[in-house]
Amino acid sequence: MGMIKQSVGRRFSRWINRRIPRADSVLFSQKNIFILPTGAGVVFGILLLIMLITGINYQNSLIYLLTFMLGALFVGAMHQTHRNLSGLSLSLVQPGEGVAGEDIPFRFRVSSGKDDSLAISLSVEDSRVAGIHVPAGESKDVTLPVPSAWRGYLRPDRVRIETRFPFGLLKAWSWVRPSSAGLVFPRLLAAPEALSTLEDGPENAAAAKTAGQDEADLRPWREGDLSPRVMWKRFARSGQMVVADWEAKQGSPHWLDFAAFPGVDNELRLSYLAWLVQDRAAKGARFGLNLPGELIEPDSGKVHAERCLRALAIWGEEKPRDDDARAFGTRRKLDRAAGGGSAV
Amino acid sequence: MKLSLPFGLFSGREEPPKETIPGKALLWLIAAFAVLLVPQWDRLPVWLIAACVVLAGWRWLAQIGRVGLPGRWLRTGIMLILMAVYIATVQGRFTVDTAASFFVLAVGLKWLETRSARDFYVLFFILVYLATVNFLFRQDILWALVNFAAIALLLVGLQTINAPDLPNAIGRGWKRLGLLMLKTLPVVILLFVFFPRMAPLWSVPMVSGQARSGISDTMRPGDISNLAQSSERAFRVTFGGDAPDYRDRYWRGLILDRLDGETWRQGDSERFFRPGRVAIDGGVGDLEPNQYDVLLEPTDQRWAFALDGSEAVSDNVVEAEQNLFRFRRPADSSVRYRMALGNVAASSAVQGLSPLEQRRYLQLPAQGNPRARELAQQLGSQLSPEQTVMELMRRFREQEYFYTLRPPAMPEDGIDALLFDEKRGFCAHYAGAATFVFRAAGIPARVVVGYQGGDAGANNEYYIVRQYDAHAWVEVWLEGRGWVRVDPTAAIAPSRIESGLRDAMADEGSFLENELISPQRYSDLQVLQWASLQLDRINYQWQRWVVGYQGQSQMDLMSRLLGGVGMKELGYLTAGIVGLALLVAGLVSALGMKRGARQDAFRRVVSSWHRFCEQAGVPVRAGETPEALAQRLSRAVPAVSESARVFARAVNNHYYSASSAPASADDTRRLKRLLRTMKRQRRNGPEPVPEIRTPPNE
Structure with missing residues (x-):
């Protein structure tokens, strides 16, 4: 049963994807608007049937009249609801950026055609913006928070646009399948070195002298570290190879290095680095970012920090292709993976 | 008590989360409820209306934050109390009225449970059906308008709940609804005309517990004088040719031939009729000059009123014995039927009365009213039957008999008291007394109950017969002539027969003395009369052409418009109309789309x-x-x-x-x-x- 449902669901998805090609901007028309009665609409239909039977059984012309009137209104409402959406165009103006786990604001532009578009709602996964009214010929920008799961590209497979206006008995809906993706920075996790305090005062001072620096950061040893930098005393005490990394003084370049966390999972490293970037940027420090395959020269300032965060966000990730019919980085994907592990 | 609508249908993943109802939308719903209660005001018990007002008011106060909605226990308590009151009032009767009040009670209770948008829709559906139920009871044009207005309020409310924050939502809601109705109007009309009017799917007698005013099948002295205080409409008649004179318009309804103490009853219980389909229509084609068309208000009885010597034309009436007419089914809604004035001479004059009939029309109680019996014997022994009748009429005419709506009480030997002492009575008194005397004199006689007269409606297009036109008279069997109408009232108060009760009661001033708001009471106010007649005319046309548009009249119209169509063809036609309407709507929208694309x-x-x-x-x-x-x-x-x-x-x-x-x-x-x-x-x-x-x- 479940398998049939799944297969039908996949088929339906493919059909929809054919009808709505991936694009940041969609003009809705008969071709891509779907319309069905809502639950209330179905009950309304049943009610009309009961009314008709009442009319027949009591041979009551006025009940016939009322039934026909409401039935015609229902069909008229279908027209209205459809028109509410048709002619409207929805564009993804600005995919958002943010930290993994948060809701990332995507900016959409809703431009209505020659009819008013009233009570429009946009939704993606479990996030929803409702009550968008756009008078005929005007546009309105709407920010839709897209729940993100992890770092990387964030591209919901479909963003649903829906309206039930005027009576709520019918819903017309469609989707936009954005081509552009937002970026999700790694979750910020305080890097462990920064947590540790400098305890070996005299050695520190010596090390500082050798490195020509005055403040130190501790980090695990990695290949290529100079022997004088290793804090041998600490090694003797705890067996950990710890290297004193010297905090940049004002103006002195400092590298945030992917390789600085030996034995740590890649994602965790990125999280540490992201935190460090935030931290350094907040302190106004100069720093560079060294990722395998990407090097960002030391600099300071907000723009630089963002550049670094973006680099961290997409490191090792492939840009979503247009023909890729799946969601990237949205929270629903995470839930599904956790829930049943069905292939996405 | 939960109303068992299929809630499951509302729950869906894409359904918006439960939201509180915007106050604006709720107000429309409450307004619609109030309007829908108005047509039922005289059917619902007073406590129920009060309860509904309190419950809906409570809901509104909760909306504006003055009070809280009751918790579950309080709500259950209120529900149980109201149900108990309901059960106590209903006392196990099951009629349409009790069903309707239960329905209203359910709506009232639902107010306290209306919290989310879903509840709003549940109430919307119930209220729409309440409007439907209202149509079962009231079909006048004004009540229909009230009902449609309530539906419009509901639909505006629906728009409000779907876009509560829209600027100027109400004004635009009305405009949108109006345009939508205007656009769909042609389809509605076509559907109304062409949708096949099927026979009822199952028989649903509408048992009403409410007593209708109107004549009944028993008559005690004084009964009809109560009826004469009512200006309610009994029926309306359109004549194909010239209408008979006022004094000849005797609408026979039923015959009372058994005197039981003081009370006249029907001798034979009427033959049983199988309840068939409710044929409330009877108009086929134009009226022939000798035909007339009656639109009877609901009576819950099967009696059809007809002039002397009529024949049934429409097939919803059948002729019973004694030239009376009966519907196939009690008239629980207004009924239209058509009769033709036949040849009066072709009555049952040729046949004599059978011995059984002789006994039946001479039946009298064993004793009582000795003086009347004495008078009858005196007349009967000296005069021929015809002369006896003339003599009694002369006595009524010449002696000081009074026709009055305020007769004195005559508890013992009422007929004697009326004839010899008080000499004051209403038509029922005199008809009963005359029949008694005729029978005592050996002349077969019977009391006929119905209406007499009827006022002209607007432009003299038709006649309105009201309850105060109710009348009782006598028919006597004369050898060689058959049944002959004898009306003691005509002898005592000719103006009643010539021009109606108002003139007959002009001196006494008792005409409609208890009906202060009836326009008929104020006949000297020309404007009021005119307005009331115009309103009645609109209503009459509405009843004839809209309310009464049912099976036969549809078939008639169809055969005139299209020629020889049956139910099946109509079904196809209806499907065609719906399909065509959808197609046109689709085309218009497609063209609009194209134009829209061109515009950009x-x-x-x-x-x-x-x-x-x-x-x-x-x-x-x-x-x-x-x-x-x-x-x-x-x-x-x-x-x-x-x-x-x-x-x-x-x-x-x-x-x-x-x-x-x-x-x-x-x-x-x-x-x-x-x-x-x-x-x-x-x-x-x-x-x-x-x-x-x-x-x-x-």
Whole structure:
């Protein structure tokens, strides 16, 4: 049963994807608007049937009249609801950026055609913006928070646009399948070195002298570290190879290095680095970012920090292709993976 | 008590989460409820109306934050109390009225449970059905308008709940609803005319517990004088030719031939009729000169009222014995039927009365009223039956008998008291007394109950017979002549028979003395009379052509319009109309779409640029930015690279600029010019690019 449902669901998805090609901007028309009665609409239909039977059984012309009137209104409402959406165009103006786990604001532009578009709602996964009214010929920008799961590209497979206006008995809906993706920075996790305090005062001072620096950061040893930098005393005490990394003084370049966390999972490293970037940027420090395959020269300032965060966000990730019919980085994907592990 | 609507249908993943109801929307719902209660005001018990007002008011106070909605226990308590009161009032009777009050009670209780948008819809559905139920009881045009107004309120409320924050939502809601109704009106009318009026799917007698005013099948002295205090309409008649004179308009309803103490009853219980389909129509074609068309108000009885010597024309009435007419089914809603005035001579005069009938029409109680019996014997022994009748009438005419709506009480030997002592009575008194005397004199006689007279409606198009026209008279069997009508009232108060009760009671001043608001009471107010008659005329036409548009009249209209269509053809026709309407709506919308696309010149330029690219051998990829496309185009056709870049930037600026204004005509014109340049460049090679304005945010 479940398998049939799944297969039908996949088929339906493919059909929809054919009808709505991936694009940041969609003009809705008969071709891509779907319309069905809502639950209330179905009950309304049943009610009309009961009314008709009442009319027949009591041979009551006025009940016939009322039934026909409401039935015609229902069909008229279908027209209205459809028109509410048709002619409207929805564009993804600005995919958002943010930290993994948060809701990332995507900016959409809703431009209505020659009819008013009233009570429009946009939704993606479990996030929803409702009550968008756009008078005929005007546009309105709407920010839709897209729940993100992890770092990387964030591209919901479909963003649903829906309206039930005027009576709520019918819903017309469609989707936009954005081509552009937002970026999700790694979750910020305080890097462990920064947590540790400098305890070996005299050695520190010596090390500082050798490195020509005055403040130190501790980090695990990695290949290529100079022997004088290793804090041998600490090694003797705890067996950990710890290297004193010297905090940049004002103006002195400092590298945030992917390789600085030996034995740590890649994602965790990125999280540490992201935190460090935030931290350094907040302190106004100069720093560079060294990722395998990407090097960002030391600099300071907000723009630089963002550049670094973006680099961290997409490191090792492939840009979503247009023909890729799946969601990237949205929270629903995470839930599904956790829930049943069905292939996405 | 939960109303068991299929809630499951509402729950769906895409359903918006439960929201509280906006106050504006709730107000419309409450207003519609109040309006829908109005047509039921006289059927519902007073406590129920009070309870509904309190419950709906409570809901409103909770909405504006004055009080809280009751918790579950309090709600259950209120529910149980109201149900107990309901059960106590109903006392196990099951009628349409008790069902309707239960329905209203359910709506009232639902108010306290209305919290979410879903509850709002549940109430909406119930209220729509309440309007339907109202139509079962009231079909007058005014009540119908009230009902339709309530439906309109509901629909505006629905729009409000779907877009509560829309500016000027109410005004636009009315406008939208009005336009929608106007657009769908042709389809509604076509459906109303052509939808096949089927026979009832199952028999549903409408048992009403409410006593209807109208004549009944028993008559005690004084009964009809109560009825004479009511100006309610009994029926309306249209004559195909000239109407008979006022004094000849005796509408026979039923015959009372058994005197039981003081009470006249029907001797034989009427033959049982199987309840068939409710044929409330009876109009087929134009009225012949000798035909007349009656629209009877609901009586819950099967009696059809007809003039002397009538024949049934429409098939919803059948002729019973004694030239009376009966419906196939009790008239629980208004009934239209058609009769023809036949040849009066062709009555049952040729046959004599059978011994059984003789006994039946001479039956009298064993004792009582000795003086009347004595008078009868005295007359009967000296005179022929005909002379006896004349003599009694002369006695009524010449002696000091009074026709009065305020007769004295005559508890013992009422007929004697009336004839010899008080000499004051109403038609029922005199008819009963006369029949008694005739029978005592050996002349077969019977009391006939019905209506007499009827006032002209607006423009004399038809006649309105009201309850105060109710009348009782006598028929006697005369050898060789058959049954002959004898009306003691005509002898005592000729004005009653010539021009009606109002004139007959002019001296006494007792006409409609208890009905202060009836327009009939104020006959001297011309304007009021005129208005009331005009209203009645509209209502009459409404009843005849809209309310009464049922099976037979539909078939009649169809055969005149189209010729020889049956139910099946009508069914096809209806399906065709619905299909055609949907098709037209679809076409109109498709044309509208096309026009809409044409109107967006900007988008059109962009798509013609896309076509240009395709022609130049650069396929447009979905989702590609204009700039990327321009780059690929430049690589393929270097000659256009500059203009393509400018073009792409302009398109980009439009799509991604912060200002949300649509592209101006100027922008579009520039783009068109650029596109033309590109086409030229592709043919001729590069040339200077026209400058394009760049928005400040670039």
